Amino acid sequence: MVISWWSLLWCIVPVAIVAAIYACWCAEDLLEVLYACLRMVIQLALVGFALIWLFDHPDAYISVAVILGMLGIAAWIAIRPLRKLAEFSPHSWLGAVIALVIGVGICLLITMLGVLAISPWFKPSFIIPLAGMYLANSMNVISLSAERYFAERRGGCYKSQAKKRAFKASMIPQVNGLFAVGLVSLPGMMTGQIISGVEPMIAVRYQIMIMAMLLGSTGMAAALMLNWLSSKDRILRNT
Template sequence: MEQTLETISLAKLAIAFIPVAFVLIILACWSLPQKRTLHALVRMLVQLLLVGYVLSYIFASDNAWIIGILLLVMVLFSSWIALNNIESSRKLLFHRAFLAIFVSSLIVLLAITQGVLNLSPWHQAQTLVPLAGMVFANGMNSVSLCGERFFAEVKRGENYQKARNIAFKASMIPNINALFAVGIVSLPGMMTGQILAGVSPFIAARYQIMVMCMVFASAGLASAIFLILNKPSHPTTNTYQ
């Protein structure tokens, strides 16, 4: 029997913070820093409540320009955040991170929205924005992982090709592990959400397969493009900026 999820009231939503409070109490009892954790929780709450209002407006507007600008902003932020852990000039690497995430995401989203889902119109926000968010976030994480490892290997004196291969392999570990674990260790977000919403597990599984392919491809393409863009112009130089 299929069932639909009820709307969560703010009072009931507050109950979800009870287990969170236990963790904060543990931090306090063990004299561990709480400021960063509290800041993260407050920021999460504010961001998600705000994004709910923003997305409601965007979904209702059905304006291709607004949706396009939103996607561009998402790519710009993900490109900037991807460079957080890379010990190199963020300004010099930003355009490479942007191109890596933008090009890889464009390829993947075109294949998924127009090939698999036949999305019409192409800017159908309720489908496109969540999928784009997953692709951008995954590309961001992959660029961050491969970039950090690549420049660490270069600093150790490895040549471009070896540093590139090590970095690419490292950036793909989380996604390869996810492929092994899906369905056995975990039920990923989209599949879980659809099952909770009453969708047949057989249909939910097909959508999750689509998402896993999307995530794997966006990670591999973003990492590869970023590493290719950081290839030195002269084979004898170790300057990658």
């Protein structure tokens, strides 16, 4: 089923409802939410045109360059909540980059070369959407873990204890997702495949791969970011 641009106008309804809630409860953030929605639409439209060109002109260097660009932006967004904290350091972005490169890189290589055995390995229609999915989830976990780490440190926790608590808290959404998948929700990728006509058991195998890789990439990224932050941490106790 093809969704027309006119049909997408119905999406304004839930956005308007949430905007009204923001206006009543936290008006100071209303413009940010509306800006985020507008930016989302523009970004996705531009990405759609870019992907059409990339799929028609597959190239290893271009695919890698696109992924590196996505990675740099993801790292910058990941440390966004930290910029308001007194403990924020410019080194945090580098820590996020390293965490994403290793965490996402390992899982992306396993996916492309092991599970899917895609040839060529840089096929844009596979590597770019998968990289985006892994980066987005890992980016969110990095944000949660870093923010919780500094909250625990300010509360008087030692570094090792703060890392453990931050890691556990940041992984709650991922672990909850593993428990809920199939019983409470059908994840986006699986739903999209089924709607597009893919046989359900094929969609299931793809979703198992995605869930496992997301757990791996987010877990590694969070652990690496927390180790980076603790090595640079000079607040409170140093043990």
